[in-house]
Amino acid sequence: MDNRKDEKILAARIADQIGACENKYMITYTEFMDLHQRSLAESVIRDTGFRRYGFYGGYSEAERTIAVFLPEYIGTDSPEDYFRANPEDDPLTLIRFTHGKVGKELTHRDYLGALMGLGIRRDVTGDILVNSKGADAIVLHSIADFIEMNMTSAGRSSLSAVQTGIPDLVVPEQHFEERNVSVASLRLDNLLSAAFGISRSSAAEAVRSGLVFVDGIEMSKPDHQIDAGARIVLRHKGKAILSEIGRMTSKNRIHVTIVRYR
Numbered sequence: 001m002d003n004r005k006d007e008k009i010l011a012a013r014i015a016d017q018i019g020a021c022e023n024k025y026m027i028t029y030t031e032f033m034d035l036h037q038r039s040l041a042e043s044v045i046r047d048t049g050f051r052r053y054g055f056y057g058g059y060s061e062a063e064r065t066i067a068v069f070l071p072e073y074i075g076t077d078s079p080e081d082y083f084r085a086n087p088e089d090d091p092l093t094l095i096r097f098t099h100g101k102v103g104k105e106l107t108h109r110d111y112l113g114a115l116m117g118l119g120i121r122r123d124v125t126g127d128i129l130v131n132s133k134g135a136d137a138i139v140l141h142s143i144a145d146f147i148e149m150n151m152t153s154a155g156r157s158s159l160s161a162v163q164t165g166i167p168d169l170v171v172p173e174q175h176f177e178e179r180n181v182s183v184a185s186l187r188l189d190n191l192l193s194a195a196f197g198i199s200r201s202s203a204a205e206a207v208r209s210g211l212v213f214v215d216g217i218e219m220s221k222p223d224h225q226i227d228a229g230a231r232i233v234l235r236h237k238g239k240a241i242l243s244e245i246g247r248m249t250s251k252n253r254i255h256v257t258i259v260r261y262r
Contacts, residue, residue: 010037011044016065018050021069029091030067031140032057036210036234039218041067054079055216056125058092058138058166061174063233064126066091066140087165092126093144094169097132100158110155111135118150125193129172134159136169161253177259178243182253186245188212188232189222194234195240195258212233238262 017028020049033041038055043055045053045067052072056079057065068079068091076082082238083090099106111128115137126138139147148163170222183190192203204222206212212219213233214226226242239261 001130003160007040007044010040014041015048017067017069018045018048021052022050022069025071025073027071027074027089027091028069028079031054031121031213032066032126033063033123034064035213035235036218036238037217038065039069039213042199042217052077056080056083058094058169059127059171061171062127062138064138066126082165085168090166091141092138092166093141093146094138094164094166095137095144095151096134096162096164096168097137097154098160098162099154100117100160105132106130106135106155106157108135108189110157111137114151114154114159115147120146129170131170131172138166138169151257174261179258179260180255182249182255182259184253186226186242186256187222188214188219188224188226188255190231191226191242191256192234193241194256196237 013030017030020026021028030041050069052070052074054068054077055065056068057063060080070077070079070082074082097111108130109127111130115125116122120143124140124143129136144163148161151159151161153159179194181194182195188207189200189203192198192206193200205218207222209236210218215231216222226246229240231239232242232244240257241259243259245259246257248254
């Protein structure tokens with residue numbers, strides 16, 4: 001997790017964007033970051049003392065996001081709210097892919113592989129939301145024309161690509177299940193075990209490996225105490241929310257309600 005070189009590069013980039021925002025009174029932003037990079041960026045930004053920023057990926061549940069820095073004249077601290085009201089200023093746009101094979105559903109890996117096959121960097125592309133007819137890919141405006149013109153196939157299927165705006169994004173319906181369980185304590189590893197059906201030792205190892213995020217912050221301690229409403233992400237497994245903390249059982253265990261999204 002602690003790569004000092006990457007952290008220094010990220011800190012320098014963030015300092016540049018904050019400086020441009022403050023000195024030129026303009027909206028500035030980074031490239032796309034994954035959850036680990038976002039957690040690192042959050043720490044770096046807090047250390048600078050800059051307060052008017054947010055993470056934005058085109059929709060509220062986006063996993064890959066950019067950091068957006070807002071000048072004082074902007075009337076909100078929320079990039080998502082501002083870009084919703086001012087779509088012409090949005091640094092992100094949408095590429096809608098439709099595949100040519102009826103009954104053939106391509107996977108996220110198919111679309112990502114085709115994008116990387118064009119020679120573009122991962123940090124200019126955000127989430128790829130797959131549906132039965134194709135996919136919506138969130139990308140930086142700067143690369144959108146290139147993708148629209150050049151991405152003509154994926155997974156042995158021909159594609160049509162049309163550039164449109166973030167307001168046209170179709171977010172697939174999320175499937176979830178609610179679990180009412182009891183846990184020995186509100187430690188992170190206990191709740192991971194209950195939410196994702198893994199052993200407590202596997203949960204602890206996932207935390208130590210940098211795979212677990214709580215409310216967007218990367219966790220490093222399995223014994224971190226979790227509050228009601230916390231959003232827990234286990235990379236490659238999904239996300240869960242500690243919906244409710246209930247009463248103590250006669251055996252000193254705690255009733256909890258966990259909502260797991262798939």
